[in-house]
Amino acid sequence: MNYNWDWGILFRDPYLGWIIQGLGWTLAISLLAWIIAFSLGSALGVFRTASSPVLRAFATTYVEIFRNIPLLVQLFLWYFVFPELLPDDWSRWVKRDMPFPALTTAVVAIGLYTASRVCEQVRSGIEAVGPGQRQAGRAIGMSEVQVYRYILLPNAYRIIIPPLTSEFLTIFKQSSLALTIGVVELTAMTRQIEEYTFQGFEAFTAATIVYSLVTFTVMAVMRQVDRRTALPGTFSKGAA
Amino acid sequence: DAGDSPTLQRIQERGVVSIGHRETSIPFSYIGENNEAVGYSIDLCLKIVEAIEEQLGGDKLEVRYVPVTGQTRIPLIANGTIDMECGSTTNNLTRQLQVEYLPTTFITGTKIASKVSSGITELEDMEGKIIGLAAGTTNEKAIKAAIESKGLDIKIVPVKDHSQGWLALETDRIDAYGSDDVLLYGLISKASDPSAYHVTGRYLSFDPYALMVQRNDSTFERLGRVTMAGLMRSGEMAEIYAKWFEPGPTKINMPLSDTLRTAFEIQALPE
Amino acid sequence: MFDLDFSVIPANSSLLWEGMKMTFLLTGLAIVGGIVLGTFLALLRIAKVPVLAQIAAAYVNFFRSLPLILVIFWLFFLVPLILGRPVGAFSSVLVAFIMFEAAYYSEIIRAGINSVRPGQMAAARAIGLTYGQSMRYIVLPQAFRAMTPILLTQAIILFQDTSLVYVVGLRDFLVSAEIVANRDQKLVEMFLFVAVVYFAFCFTASMGVRFLQKRLAT
């Protein structure tokens, strides 16, 4: 192979700084999007199992729409098409004046997309807790909300820690799609390094290592969480 | 015969020349109406293919088109998947650590495009405004440097590629888009109302385009140089240029500039 | 607002159709290959074959830690170097998809096998079936039945993910649409079109999943 290796490039100014900065953006997108995905997804998961047919239909429709269109396409639509549907003032604000337009759009789009998947996990968790628990809660006079709050959700979350971890890691990995609307996160940074220096292999190696390191760290942390939250006398499932 | 050239040996062995092409570098290298790679750079590369056929004894060679992207062009040259890259790649010294460039085939430079109504003509008019730049391009580097050296207050919005940059300009997300002037003319020609946009200002950088071949293969590189010099000497180069730019099938209208004419003359080395 | 001009779609239908065929071909082959390799990995882990089980676990964790796009990228450049000859973008991408998806499928299948009550294995062994026969005739058929909905969901994800092949210059549906979009400056039209097409396919598939789920529940 006819290639001029130069691993030093990764540690040279400004490229090392770029990688760190890129990782920073990647983590920022992932965490912020996760907050949206987790809270909205949990609410939707509750709706999907609730007794009200209206709430169930709403959540089902949401899930079907958001998970059946590729994220890449959704990002584009949110960034370029959505603002044009707004009144002029709002449109201008969304496009220019709101803080970090691209980043914000990416966070919202990834968050909304992942919420549909979190919803399905939460739903399966609640279903795994079983109808008996719901009835037992209702039987002592708790309202539906109380039953979710004190019984179904605490148990469901314990059950779905491993798949939720996977969902978080999916967000982390998919945050790279934000580069398609101009957010210069980790993957975009490594591409930029490659465009500037033509040292593509080094740049991609760096990205690969950083992604794996973060993933393995998250997996290890979540395995601890899973172990800590496991109930006495039961087995934890081992995260992710 | 193939001599000591690894590239030529590879081509001879398989009877195939692999040409790396871009998909949307109009009019240099792009997917044409019939879904095949066409363009100015492709035509030039086909001339080199003819020269290779002659060198290897006259048998017809199969041409295989391999699409490349900004990320894959270097690795694919390096590992021998493609024999030459026929796109719109700027020749610079850093990149020469990885590949060899054939003579310059086009000269462009960084300019900005904006809506005529905006009143912007130079970068200096953009105080407090927003400019879009394709991430990782040499234009980005040049404009950032200009902004910094003049101490201008201009916000930069990175975009993924030229068409998204253009869409951002059309939807008023940005006030101007900076890129190679030739690409800007191409983008305007496709706009819904071309008269609403213009390319203005001075060159903020010079970007010579050239075809790329593998390093450490001086025999093959020389074959490429000889072919290109021949085209320039015979005037065929100007004809091919005219086919694509004066105006070309993509409606771009850019008559051969004096600078480029001079460049062709200088590079038309004698036998 | 935009003046939308959807005439680009029929004008480029052949390119888009070629892309769609690529999407389906890749998805189909990757599912089959991924399930075969994934089942194999899952069995190594379930059977606790010493060393091999650990290698399988490491494989799964490694591939699950990487973005698919990097896996595609690496295999595209490394496979020719390892084999010493170019293999073509399609083959390398297919290998990448199979290796990557196998990691996910193996986790799904492992969960499926674990969801079959241990008593089933005991009952199969008790009538004298060997371990292999018990897996083949009793445990795996039930595991696959239990996992069909999740396997299909994963297939839908894979279907959407094929667009990542743009990094190696292959043209699936989404990549073709982007080529058209860029060439003719019709981004909005093409992305709306893509959204509708993907939604139609994926929604139909997920209805199918739900139908299957109901059928299998009885």
Next chain:
Amino acid sequence: MIEMKSVNKWYGKNFQVLKDCSLSVAKGEVIVVCGPSGSGKSTLIKTVNGLEPINSGEITVAGTSITAKSTNLDRMRSKIGMVFQNFELFPHMNVTDNIKLGQTKVLGRSPAEAETKALALLDRVGLAEQAHKYPSQLSGGQQQRVAIARGLAMEPMAMLFDEPTSALDPEMINEVLDVMVGLAKDGMTMMVVTHEMGFARKVADRVVFMDHGEIVEDATSQDFFGSPRSERAQEFLSKILNH
């Protein structure tokens, strides 16, 4: 105390689980409901506290209609204890917290008061020492006794039991039945779905026999186990008493 009048319930369009069931349980009475599997016993008992809605008929508990729209069902349920076949203790809380939850969240008692009550009840069901264990650390019989304590903590007017011993190992059945016998002796109104005919003989005032969603027989315990009774009940009894 509990009145059911012509209760009908369908699952879907074609399957009627409860057919014109009428039943009344006086204060302090103990009623045993028995019948073949799938005959609708669980469904019947769950309609009493509104866990299963009905299609027609009327149910009142202590004079309050369960079926009227205006009734605050949550409030009513808190006054009717219920014990399930599979215990359904909340697995993420220890035994004391299981018993405290309804008291604090539904009755609004202070945690301290709820704790005192919980410990007293645990003592009553013989589990004072297990107060800090989690459900999964207890045997089935112990779990079911905690479930009874959880129901009692709400100071219910009546208790419903749905096959409280059928998920238990044989050696543990008696420890649960003993607690239930104690409750009956203390005058609790109870409606018990069970196949434990020894228990029925000992404490039931009346036995209700169901088959295919109908109440086929509703007799005093003596009459039921004595001679004259429907053929279906006879056949059923012969099956479960024979071995």
Next chain:
Amino acid sequence: MIEMKSVNKWYGKNFQVLKDCSLSVAKGEVIVVCGPSGSGKSTLIKTVNGLEPINSGEITVAGTSITAKSTNLDRMRSKIGMVFQNFELFPHMNVTDNIKLGQTKVLGRSPAEAETKALALLDRVGLAEQAHKYPSQLSGGQQQRVAIARGLAMEPMAMLFDEPTSALDPEMINEVLDVMVGLAKDGMTMMVVTHEMGFARKVADRVVFMDHGEIVEDATSQDFFGSPRSERAQEFLSKILNH
């Protein structure tokens, strides 16, 4: 027929499930194993056909060692029938195919031959009409009878039963016990873990009582239900017979 000598088994390092268990079952004998939950009954019976490996001791069936490395365990298992608490029919096959599977894959019988045998056995357990149903379409009692037929199809030298009736609704227990009584009468060697003392009284030649992994008592059925026996067995019997 079945010989166990000083069988010891540990789970992990600290927990010994089987403590020096010795037992022998003669040809044609019926042995009932009982004891409290967790005492090791299931484990003991599963060691007989090698489903649970043991740490020390020796087990032979019809003269062949189960514990020797040279034994073809799969072959041996096919000669020992086993019936589980939860039936464990294969849910993805219909009743006939459940019974045919072992015959065709293990004994190498032709499908036609296996089918004939399957139908004959279904007739014997009173289920000739259910041949083409799937397990989930049958009641628990019917499923367990199919499971017995599946075991018999291999023409075993002995049958092992692990609580065959404890997952059944009370009305279905007898239909299964009746089949088992029939088997015993036909001279089948049987080892049965059960709490059905009526069955034990009627057909068991001997009763083995286990507690904490030990065989505490091994007596003829008369002796076991008669007067002299260990305190632990007495206490256990009083618990399960009392109600």
